[in-house]
Amino acid sequence: MAINHYLSDLPLPPALLGLADEELDIRLIEALLPHDSRAFAHSEPSLTVAYYEHGSGWRQFADTAPLAFRDGCGCLYHASVALEGEGFLPAGERLRGVNVSFSVDTLARLGIGEKLLEASGPWERANSSDGQAHLLQFPAPQPLRRIGLEMLNCRLPGIARDLFLRGKALEMLAETLDHLQSHGQPRALGxxxxxxxxxxxxxxxxxxxxxxxxxxxxxxxxxxxxxxxxxxxxxxxxxxxxxxxxxxxxxxxxxxxxxxxxxxxxxxxxxxxxxxxxxxxxxxxxxxxxxxxxxxxxxxx
CATH class of the missing domain: 1.10.10.60 (Homeodomain-like)
Known part of the structure; x- marks a missing residue:
């Protein structure tokens, strides 16, 4: 069973489907819808990192406040329980980006805990009332933008593409965690x-x-x-x-x-x-x- 499942009141673009398995979902998002659309998601406990080159509309999980998509933003979502989410995509506006979701088993093996989400920094934050869902959004640092665009522009075929995207998914996770751990501040130059x-x-x-x-x-x-x-x-x-x-x-x-x-x-x-x-x-x-x-x-x- 895949980590994330999506439904919409309009047919979702095929590019939203991406790679999906029990441990890792990679969604390369290329959406330009002819009508306003709401999309609904069911997510297993997981952590998602994302980069949006172009964004319009909004999304939320559980009872968090909605966060608007923004051009050039990075995001991190975390849920410790299965939950429902929804988003809104306005007609004629482009949504282009990458969502990479990791299962809780993967996070446990990597030693990634929830304390990381408490880091202060220059980001927007939305938490559910029960504290089990968190959304962070921030201007994407250059390494995250680079990785996201490399994934979106990948032209490799077949298994080569899958391997490339999986490697980049881990790189995206590493750069996002580093950004949070450094509180959004650039590292000092030697x-x-x-x-x-x-x-x-x-x-x-x-x-x-x-x-x-x-x-x-x-x-x-x-x-x-x-x-x-x-x-x-x-x-x-x-x-x-x-x-x-x-x-x-x-x-x-x-x-x-x-x-x-x-x-x-x-x-x-x-x-x-x-x-x-x-x-x-x-x-x-x-x-x-x-x-x-x-x-x-x-x-x-």
């Missing part, structure tokens, strides 16, 4: 990683015209992709590409203020297409590069 992240920032700053990829920057800075992406978000509050665009637009503004031509500035900061450069510049500075060049005071302000 001195060596800090030095390499500063090196990566310097490489971007000094080579704005290069066609950077995450892989090429990580390789030159001697960082793993994970440390590069997480480190930039921790140090700079944004991802590598977002910061690179900021640096390029700052340099472009300085060059335009010094009287350089738009096409020349575009090439200097890594844009071979002046029209695309102009579009990005306008979005960043609120005016066209040619207008900025005419009105901005000379020099770096």
């Amino acid at each position: 001195g060596r990683d800090m030095a390499r992240l500063r090196c990566a920032h310097r490489l971007l700053t000094e080579n704005l015209d290069r066609a950077w990829t995450l892989e090429s920057l990580a390789d030159e800075a001697q960082l793993s992709l994970r440390k590069l992406k997480e480190g930039f978000r921790q140090l700079h509050g944004k991802g590598v590409y977002a910061l690179l665009q900021d640096l390029r637009m700052q340099q472009a503004a300085w060059r335009l203020a010094d009287g350089q031509r738009v096409a020349e500035v575009a090439l200097a900061v890594g844009y071979s297409n002046p029209s695309h450069f102009a579009k990005v510049f306008r979005r960043h500075h609120g005016m066209a590069p040619s207008e900025y060049g005419r009105t901005a005071p000379a020099g770096r302000s």
Whole structure:
């Protein structure tokens, strides 16, 4: 018997069925329904971790307060008894994500207890009145987003796909538990990683015209992709590409203020297409590069 069972007042998409057995359910969710729909679930005692790339509607278990689906969110559900749940999916709204449920026997073998659910952190929480059902929801950390998208985009066939998804299910559980245990805070960066992240920032700053990829920057800075992406978000509050665009637009503004031509500035900061450069510049500075060049005071302000 599978851990979770679903019914709906509209036929559920086949992608909701996924892999299911007595110890592990993996549901790859791709839903875009033509009419408002309620879905009903029966769940055995279990723990479920989830990632939603796109979400709309809500869900609840037992008598917990409903929690709204949100884009880019991670979730954890736990029930120590069998219970009923329901959800609402609005018409024309996309629901895309991954649900992975583990049986209580699996949790016992892994040594995962309910105390973990008491951890404080930046998450929404909904508990049943009898304390036997818990829902936590939080902005998904980057590793969880990566795993969820790898599962959703898996194109392997047959047994290779099943093995891949099962391996990723355990990885998703590990990353979710780590996020809860660290109370939603990023882990401190070591001195060596800090030095390499500063090196990566310097490489971007000094080579704005290069066609950077995450892989090429990580390789030159001697960082793993994970440390590069997480480190930039921790140090700079944004991802590598977002910061690179900021640096390029700052340099472009300085060059335009010094009287350089738009096409020349575009090439200097890594844009071979002046029209695309102009579009990005306008979005960043609120005016066209040619207008900025005419009105901005000379020099770096």
